[in-house]
Amino acid sequence: MIRPLPPALSILRRALGGGLRRLLPIVVLLGLAGAALEGLGIGLIIPLLGVIMGHGDASGMGGLSALLQKVGAGLGERERLIAISAAILGSILLKNLLGFANTVLTAHIYGKASFSIRSALSEQLLRVGYPFFLRESPGRLLNIISNESWRASDAIQALLGSIVSASAAIILLAFLLLLSWKMTLLVTLGLALVQVAHAMLSAQLKAPSRSVASRNSALASQMLHLVHAGRLIRIFGQEAREKAAFDRASDGVRHAAFVLSTRQGALPPLTEVLHAMLFLATVIGAWLADVSFPLTAAFLILLYRLQPHMRALQMSWSQLQGLSGSLEEVTWLLDPTGKPAPPQGSLPFPGLKERIAFEGVSFTYASEEQRAAVLHAATFDIRAGRSTALIGRSGAGKTTIVNLLCRFVEPDGGEILIDGTPLGGIDPSGWRRHIALASQELELVDGTILDNITYGHDTASVEDAERAARLAEAHEFIERLPQGYATVAGYRGVNLSAGQRQRIALARALVRDPDILILDEATNAVDGLSEAAIVETLKSRAGRRTTLVISHHHSTISFCDDVVILDHGRVKKQAPFATLAALSMDELYQPE
Numbered sequence: 001m002i003r004p005l006p007p008a009l010s011i012l013r014r015a016l017g018g019g020l021r022r023l024l025p026i027v028v029l030l031g032l033a034g035a036a037l038e039g040l041g042i043g044l045i046i047p048l049l050g051v052i053m054g055h056g057d058a059s060g061m062g063g064l065s066a067l068l069q070k071v072g073a074g075l076g077e078r079e080r081l082i083a084i085s086a087a088i089l090g091s092i093l094l095k096n097l098l099g100f101a102n103t104v105l106t107a108h109i110y111g112k113a114s115f116s117i118r119s120a121l122s123e124q125l126l127r128v129g130y131p132f133f134l135r136e137s138p139g140r141l142l143n144i145i146s147n148e149s150w151r152a153s154d155a156i157q158a159l160l161g162s163i164v165s166a167s168a169a170i171i172l173l174a175f176l177l178l179l180s181w182k183m184t185l186l187v188t189l190g191l192a193l194v195q196v197a198h199a200m201l202s203a204q205l206k207a208p209s210r211s212v213a214s215r216n217s218a219l220a221s222q223m224l225h226l227v228h229a230g231r232l233i234r235i236f237g238q239e240a241r242e243k244a245a246f247d248r249a250s251d252g253v254r255h256a257a258f259v260l261s262t263r264q265g266a267l268p269p270l271t272e273v274l275h276a277m278l279f280l281a282t283v284i285g286a287w288l289a290d291v292s293f294p295l296t297a298a299f300l301i302l303l304y305r306l307q308p309h310m311r312a313l314q315m316s317w318s319q320l321q322g323l324s325g326s327l328e329e330v331t332w333l334l335d336p337t338g339k340p341a342p343p344q345g346s347l348p349f350p351g352l353k354e355r356i357a358f359e360g361v362s363f364t365y366a367s368e369e370q371r372a373a374v375l376h377a378a379t380f381d382i383r384a385g386r387s388t389a390l391i392g393r394s395g396a397g398k399t400t401i402v403n404l405l406c407r408f409v410e411p412d413g414g415e416i417l418i419d420g421t422p423l424g425g426i427d428p429s430g431w432r433r434h435i436a437l438a439s440q441e442l443e444l445v446d447g448t449i450l451d452n453i454t455y456g457h458d459t460a461s462v463e464d465a466e467r468a469a470r471l472a473e474a475h476e477f478i479e480r481l482p483q484g485y486a487t488v489a490g491y492r493g494v495n496l497s498a499g500q501r502q503r504i505a506l507a508r509a510l511v512r513d514p515d516i517l518i519l520d521e522a523t524n525a526v527d528g529l530s531e532a533a534i535v536e537t538l539k540s541r542a543g544r545r546t547t548l549v550i551s552h553h554h555s556t557i558s559f560c561d562d563v564v565i566l567d568h569g570r571v572k573k574q575a576p577f578a579t580l581a582a583l584s585m586d587e588l589y590q591p592e
């Protein structure tokens, strides 16, 4: 059974840092003070009615009512009337001032808390191990960040609201108790019955709430697909099918939200009817028990004022139940349990001196559908200061080796040794600082070309960016663009051609002047002439930088010192490239 309160409380605890948590007692105090002033204002109706109706004495009354009946007893009738009226007005005024202060404070806490939730979500997405993104649906993640996080914030607001309502209800109940404990007992019993009925109905909100969250995830996936697959859909003429699929997903959200709203919508009228019944039962009870008119009037007004707070408390509860699906989603994303940990290690990495050695490295992508090993005891060396070509047919495991080197994923077996030290023990950020990767899978960011080239290297100057662009054969075409380096690349670089995008990505890698450069099909969309020039540049760095080149083109790997040939996740051969240079790519790929 999933309870909405624990996730709400755990999120609240997380969202309310020390500073905000200190404000919670003030919310409670303001709620209590406001309710006390309200109770006092209503209680003063007893002497007011007493004066008007001419029974100013407190005989036959006990407790608080007797005390209130004595207010202004020494004054003349007219002065007493004015003084009591002023006191009632003053308490109402002050109560509303405190109420306003509480609204401002609650809005402040709500804003800060929802900021904290979004901030914690983004932190978690940046911290979690990369394999998380290989197995989770982007639609689900997008939905949590863009939709469910807001609803989780609403749950926090509902909780804050319920704190205020509960404070007010407690104080008003205390006033009722002081006026007449017998009638209060009757009222409390009635309220408890209403609460039981309400809780039973609220429990029916969890399932539709979860359904809304999962349907929203499906809709977010459809939205992402429409945005990303614009060309694919058009060229294969799938507009009608995609429209139908989107509408189905969208209608699923509509239907789930309708079921939730209908069930939620039934609660306020039902609660109001039950509260009205309770109110009437109290009136009849007071009449049957022959309670004095001023006392009955004050009690009923207090009860009348208590009921909205009770209803608000119950509505907050049902709102929380209605938001339980969202709370579960946000809690799931924030919870580190079961999520891949980020790469560990604390040893500093001063720079590669001799070699990177893969020793019997095995790896399997841990997805339910695909459990076959991708690498089988792969053993080979990447020599420091040399260029190594990593080749093999499509699906052979080349990019997986890059993923292991960059520590996006960790080996299942065997070891990657960096100058003899296991890579797993080296501080991952320190290690990555020495690496630059240009890969067809690394997108451009939505900024200018200059932003893209200097991404990840904040200290790079415009001159540095230009120098890297020249090395990547990108400077010329950038200069020809109307805005030059200030041209906006667009979301994922849509404003540029594939070859231009690749050259900018290469410049981004080169601007860091890395010790270890990894080029994973980094120039496969670049024209032959430009690629030849890039290869010349890379050649000129030989001996100074460790380069790993993955390509299906002979010309791209022609400058390499060594070659490692992969075949279905196994290292088929490692040899100096010169000994195999005469062979075509197909011949190199031939199984032995």
Ligand SMILES: Nc1ncnc2c1ncn2[C@@H]1O[C@H](COP(=O)(O)OP(=O)(O)OP(=O)(O)O)[C@@H](O)[C@H]1O
Binding pocket: 134, 365, 367, 370, 374, 392, 393, 394, 395, 396, 397, 398, 399, 400, 401
């Ligand atoms: N996220 C993933 N989950 C499951 N299997 C994967 C995943 N990524 C890759 N694979 C599988 O791992 C194997 C190796 O993939 P990899 O991308 O390393 O090949 P590659 O040699 O780089 O291929 P290409 O030349 O086509 O880029 C393939 O069989 C592929 O289906």
